[in-house]
Amino acid sequence: MSYNYATLGDLKKGSYIVIDGEPCRIVEYSTAKTGKHGSAKAHVTAISVFTGQKKTLVAPVDARVQVPVIEKKVGQVIADLGGSVQLMDMETFETFEVEKPVEEPELASALKPGVSVEYWIIMGKVKIVRLRS
Numbered sequence: 001m002s003y004n005y006a007t008l009g010d011l012k013k014g015s016y017i018v019i020d021g022e023p024c025r026i027v028e029y030s031t032a033k034t035g036k037h038g039s040a041k042a043h044v045t046a047i048s049v050f051t052g053q054k055k056t057l058v059a060p061v062d063a064r065v066q067v068p069v070i071e072k073k074v075g076q077v078i079a080d081l082g083g084s085v086q087l088m089d090m091e092t093f094e095t096f097e098v099e100k101p102v103e104e105p106e107l108a109s110a111l112k113p114g115v116s117v118e119y120w121i122i123m124g125k126v127k128i129v130r131l132r133s
Contacts, residue, residue, distance in 0.1 A: 015067070017066070022055065023123055029043075041059065043056070050125060069123075073089060075090055076114065085128075086098075
C-alpha cells in the first residue's frame, strides 16, 4: 500500500492528496462554513504530480482521504534514451528507466550521463524532481 489516510480538514496548501487515483499537490484549499444541515465543506484544487492536470475535490472536512507516501531517493543518470533516461539508485545500485519530466524542459535538458538527481517514488511510479549538486 503506497498511501495513508488523513482527514481532509488536516490537509493544507502544499500537501499531497490522491484524487481519482492520481497523486496530486494541493494548490488551493478553502472551507465553507457549516450550513443549517450537515458539516463544513472543503474545496480542494490540486495539480497531478505526473500529468500536470488540474483536479478538484469538494467533500466534508471530516472525510477520510488518501495521502500518497512519497519515497525520496538519489540516483545518477547512466544513459540518455531520448524520451527517457536510465537511472541508477545510489544506495541499492539498481538501474531502471524513467520518463523525462516533460512539464519542466530545462530539467529534462540537463539530464546528462553522470548527473545526480533526486527522484520520488509515488504509488509505484517514478518521477525525477530536481538535480543534485
